[in-house]
Amino acid sequence: MIRAALLIFAAMIVYSALKVLFRSAIRGYQEDDRRRTAVQGEEMVQDPECRTYVVKSRAVTRRINGKLCSFCSEACAQQYEVKSRT
Numbered sequence: 001m002i003r004a005a006l007l008i009f010a011a012m013i014v015y016s017a018l019k020v021l022f023r024s025a026i027r028g029y030q031e032d033d034r035r036r037t038a039v040q041g042e043e044m045v046q047d048p049e050c051r052t053y054v055v056k057s058r059a060v061t062r063r064i065n066g067k068l069c070s071f072c073s074e075a076c077a078q079q080y081e082v083k084s085r086t
């Protein structure tokens, strides 16, 4: 009986220790992710069509009249291309 109680107690300690380790690992990962988005956030480009700012790595880029333009979407890129052609 006493041995069983000790086993349960030991299991509880191991379980809580693992839980703390797991939680701190997740927190570290989230902080790393936040840092990465902050770096990406610095690379903002303006969509010349709708004038919104988009993250450069996620923007739709087109070469229009020899100039590289970034857009928030394919639709904006097409609209701007049509406009600059006429």
Ligand SMILES: [Zn+2]
Pocket: 047, 049, 050, 051, 052, 071, 072, 073, 076
């Ligand atoms: Zn746009």
